[in-house]
Structures are given as structure tokens and as C-alpha cells.
Amino acid sequence: MAEIRETVILGSGCAGLTAAIYTARAGLKPLVLEGHEPGGQLSITTLVENFPGWPDGIQGPELIDNMKKQAQRFGATFELAHLNTVEVGAHPMRLHSSAGEIHARTLIVASGASARWLGLPSEQALIGHGVSSCATCDGFFFRGKEIAVVGGGDSAMEEALFLTRFATKVTVLHRREHFRASKIMLERAIAHPNIELRTNAVVEEVLGVEDKEVKGVRLRDVVNGETSNLAVGGLFLGIGHVPNAKMFEGQIDLDEEGYIKTANNVFTTRDGQVVLGVFACGDVQDRRYRQAVTAAGSGCMAALEVEKFLEEHGR
Numbered sequence: 001m002a003e004i005r006e007t008v009i010l011g012s013g014c015a016g017l018t019a020a021i022y023t024a025r026a027g028l029k030p031l032v033l034e035g036h037e038p039g040g041q042l043s044i045t046t047l048v049e050n051f052p053g054w055p056d057g058i059q060g061p062e063l064i065d066n067m068k069k070q071a072q073r074f075g076a077t078f079e080l081a082h083l084n085t086v087e088v089g090a091h092p093m094r095l096h097s098s099a100g101e102i103h104a105r106t107l108i109v110a111s112g113a114s115a116r117w118l119g120l121p122s123e124q125a126l127i128g129h130g131v132s133s134c135a136t137c138d139g140f141f142f143r144g145k146e147i148a149v150v151g152g153g154d155s156a157m158e159e160a161l162f163l164t165r166f167a168t169k170v171t172v173l174h175r176r177e178h179f180r181a182s183k184i185m186l187e188r189a190i191a192h193p194n195i196e197l198r199t200n201a202v203v204e205e206v207l208g209v210e211d212k213e214v215k216g217v218r219l220r221d222v223v224n225g226e227t228s229n230l231a232v233g234g235l236f237l238g239i240g241h242v243p244n245a246k247m248f249e250g251q252i253d254l255d256e257e258g259y260i261k262t263a264n265n266v267f268t269t270r271d272g273q274v275v276l277g278v279f280a281c282g283d284v285q286d287r288r289y290r291q292a293v294t295a296a297g298s299g300c301m302a303a304l305e306v307e308k309f310l311e312e313h314g315r
């Protein structure tokens with residue numbers, strides 16, 4: 001029989017690591033399953049300028065590394081594994097992970113969200129051959145090329161600005177007239193001499209499938225319906241994220257976009273009944289704020305709820 005854990009944390013981004021710091025410091029010896037993308041979104045970002053306490057900013061991977069060390073100092077353990085299926089209704093819960101079966105009295109779901117793709121067959125065929133969703137991971141390979149970035153939010157602006165380090169020109173393609181990005185990010189992109197912003201432009205196809213290398217994109221102007229080709233050597237997607245909660249389908253309440261429904265950001269419900277022992281935090285339950293600091297805050301709240309739950313159940 002597998003050892004019963006007081007708490008298991010799914011995900012090792014900002015939310016999961018904060019939950020790990022708090023539950024470890026409370027003596028609960030949390031096990032963190034690091035998931036498919038260890039460190040979460042911050043581990044593939046660059047400078048984080050708005051995390052309180054870092055007046056000059058801090059690199060995302062460094063911030064994550066610091067949080068992990070802090071959790072380990074209090075006794076959190078980490079496993080490079082992901083969750084396949086879970087039996088939430090069992091007591092203790094049964095988690096079927098890539099590292100084997102784990103039994104847990106409580107579960108903190110901090111599995112975050114993963115990059116969204118356009119879903120075009122040509123885009124999917126060229127992932128890794130000029131199509132990417134991570135400028136900080138892959139930007140280096142596009143030195144001296146012209147690049148397009150899809151999206152109108154902060155991610156797209158951040159990717160575009162970062163890619164100007166390598167690309168000769170970056171064209172941001174946004175599907176409507178108005179941008180979703182914050183004023184400061186948009187202004188930086190507008191002011192950059194090597195960035196061009198194109199609105200009302202939808203990518204219909206990525207060109208270059210036969211050559212196994214991105215050659216350009218076919219665009220449709222949503223105002224006049226005209227199509228045109230833009231020659232680029234790379235295409236980056238900055239169109240947001242989808243929550244990683246599929247494994248909970250049918251077990252806990254998800255909203256229409258697949259986010260875990262929570263009350264007070266800290267616990268999950270099913271058919272109006274609280275599911276005992278499952279708590280969610282970070283981007284997997286947050287479609288509105290999605291900031292590093294809000295993820296950390298909700299991770300703290302989930303951890304405190306876990307402590308309270310275990311106490312109430314005589315642990």
C-alpha cells in the first residue's frame with residue numbers, strides 16, 4: 001500500500017511553490033509533482049518587473065528557483081512527474097502519476113495553463129520548424145530573420161520586444177483593431193523601431209510545410225476580406241493559455257473554458273457540494289488576473305485552507 005501523504009501539490013509554478021513553502025513550513029511534508037512544464041510560465045519568461053520586493057526586477061527562472069529552494073528548506077520534496085488520472089472521491093484520494101500511485105488526504109491543484117495554439121494544420125506541422133510559443137526558449141534560433149508574432153495581449157508584446165534582440169523585424173498580427181495589452185507594454189512595442197503592429201489580420205495558413213521550414217504566413221484582412229502573404233522566417237504565438245485541468249473532467253466543476261471553478265479562490269465544488277480535500281490555486285482557476293503575485297497569493301490561501309481542513313479532520 002502506498003504511503004499516505006498529508007498533501008500533494010500538482011504543479012511547480014508560482015502558485016504551487018508558494019503552496020509548497022506554506023505547507024512545508026506547517027510541517028505537512030508536501031510532495032510536489034512538478035508537471036509537464038516544471039517552474040510554470042515564469043520559468044520561460046525574462047524580466048519580471050512587477051513582483052513586489054524586486055525594485056530592479058528579477059529574471060523569471062531565478063524567482064522560481066528561489067521559491068523552490070525556499071520550499072525545500074522547509075522539507076518539501078519534488079518529483080519530476082505528472083498526474084495521469086485521479087480518484088477524487090476516494091479517501092484518501094488516489095493519484096495515478098507517471099511516478100506511480102500516490103495516496104493523499106488533500107490535493108492542491110496548481111497545474112496552471114499551457115500555451116494556446118491557433119489549431120491550423122500547417123501551424124501544427126511546423127512546430128519546432130519555425131513555429132513556436134516561447135520566445136525566450138527559441139528566439140535565439142531566429143537571428144537575422146523577420147518574424148511574426150500573433151496576439152494582441154501582453155504576452156504578444158513581451159514576445160515581440162524580446163524577439164527584437166535577434167530578429168531584423170518583428171510584425172505583430174492582431175485579429176481586431178484594439179489591443180488587449182496594458183498601456184505600458186503597448187507603448188513600448190509601438191515605440192520600437194523594429195516592431196510593426198498590424199491589426200485586423202488573421203493567420204489563415206503558415207507557409208512552408210513542404211520545405212519543413214516557415215517561409216511566411218497567409219493573412220486575411222477581417223475588414224475587407226482580402227488575403228495577402230507575409231514573408232517571415234518564424235511565427236510565434238502569444239495568444240494566451242488554456243487551463244491544465246482535463247484530468248478533473250467529470251470529477252470537479254470546470255467552467256465552459258475548462259478552468260476549475262472555485263469559491264474564494266481556494267476550494268472546488270461539485271454539484272454545489274464542496275469536494276473534500278481538493279483545493280485549486282493559480283492560473284488553473286484564474287481567468288481574470290493571471291499574475292505571478294496573484295498566483296502566489298492564491299497558493300498561500302490554498303495552503304492555509306489545507307491546514308485548516310486537516311485540523312478539522314483531526315490531523
Ligand code: NAP
Nearest residue numbers: 118151152153154155156158175176180238239240289290
Ligand atoms: P490575453 O491577455 O488573454 O491575450 C491573448 C491575446 O491573443 C488577445 O489579444 C486575443 O485576442 C488573442 N487571441 C486569442 N486567441 C486567438 C486566436 N485563436 N487567434 C488570434 N488571436 C487570438 O493573454 P496574455 O497576453 O497571455 O496575457 C495573460 C495575462 O498575463 C494578462 O493578465 C497579462 O497582463 C499577463 N502578462 C503580463 C506580462 C507583463 O506585464 N510583462 C507579460 C505577459 C502576460 P482578442 O484581444 O481579440 O481576444
